[in-house]
Amino acid sequence: MNIMVTGAGGMVGSHMVELLHAKGENVIGTYYRPTTDITELPKEIKMIECDIRYAPSVEKIIMEYQPEQIYHLAAQSYPTISWDRPYETIETNVNGTIAVYEAIKKVKELKKIDYNPMVVVACSSAEYGETLNQLEGSKIYVKETAELQPLHPYGVSKVGQDLISFQYFMNDHIRCIRARIFNSTGTRKVNDVTSDFTRRAIEAERTKIYELRVGNLDTRRAIMDQRDLVNALMLLAEKGTAGEVYNVSSENIYQMSDIVRMIEKQLGIKFKINVDSALLRPTDEKIIVGDVTKLKKDTGWKQNIPMEQTIADMLEYWKNK
Structure with a gap:
């Protein structure tokens, strides 16, 4: 059809x-x-x-x-x-x-x-x-x-x-x-937390600058x-x-910091976390x-x-x- x-x-x-x-x-x-x-x-x-x-x-x-x-x-x-x-x-x-x-x-x-x-x-x-x-x-x-x-x-x-x-x-x-x-x-996703984190993580791995730019890591989402x-x-x-x-x-809830830890575990890297105020929303669902x-x-x-x-x-x- x-x-x-x-x-x-x-x-x-x-x-x-x-x-x-x-x-x-x-x-x-x-x-x-x-x-x-x-x-x-x-x-x-x-x-x-x-x-x-x-x-x-x-x-x-x-x-x-x-x-x-x-x-x-x-x-x-x-x-x-x-x-x-x-x-x-x-x-x-x-x-x-x-x-x-x-x-x-x-x-x-x-x-x-x-x-x-x-x-x-x-x-x-x-x-x-x-x-x-x-x-x-x-x-x-x-x-x-x-x-x-x-x-x-x-x-x-x-x-x-x-x-x-x-x-x-x-x-x-x-x-x-x-x-x-x-x-x-x-895969193919852009401009969401998981895609941004995974892309930045690969960029960090290639440049050997192990820093990760993030927003609010306390937010919880069912992804x-x-x-x-x-x-x-x-x-x-x-x-x-x-x-x-x-x-x-999803019925499984993840804190955004959990996503970072999963990425670190899979890549075998520990990132320095940098909170970027530009990534924080004026209001946000908890x-x-x-x-x-x-x-x-x-x-x-x-x-x-x-x-x-x-x-x-x-x-x-x-x-x-």
Whole structure:
């Protein structure tokens, strides 16, 4: 079947189109200012440049291919950047999502067919924001019913994306799954803690200057491997309930200092830690971890890849890069 992946130039999207292609699916990936090296992807994968904010381009692709599944991953996805570019963040994440749904409506109207794709939307744990700071003890595993109190423009944009998806489901009956994704990482990832630490560690190893620039090492995050995330999104497309929202989260919590220790152990290096004030956010969630009971119950998903394996793969990736 035809499957469309927006944001295929990102870390998750690039791995997703690669996996779908390996499975023999006819996958169409869109990209715009990719954050990964898309030349690493098999040349047989159809990759189309498309600014998700420009509705006619989105409409043209969906009209031509009429994908049966759409994984909408395209986004301005960095909270820190959203402070500097709030307009771009809102426009990309909210208006880009509207463009996808309006294109689906246009196919139905112009083609006069019962076009009924499943849209899996990459929403975010950043929607919960301050709510996460109010949870303690066993309640830190936030449920999908928790109040949305985002702490930065990125989180606000994801609330908008989430709710606009629900609106299109209720009013236009477009099947969609809202996946509130918690922290994930893996090869090709840039600008997150694990990718920054692993890249800087390899640079330090090569220069023999064993210093590591870091932000807040007390922050705790539930981080999952992108392969577990991609698997969850695919399972949701097949088994998830249309119109519903699902947390997609690791159940294993790591303090950022734990990540540093894992890197040191694998490289056999002890780093001098330098805290960079530029890497500290004005407000930050103390801990981010989701309750995935609903995801596991509806799809049978489970987390398979330990953080040690993820870090080993990322260190090897940066060595070769």
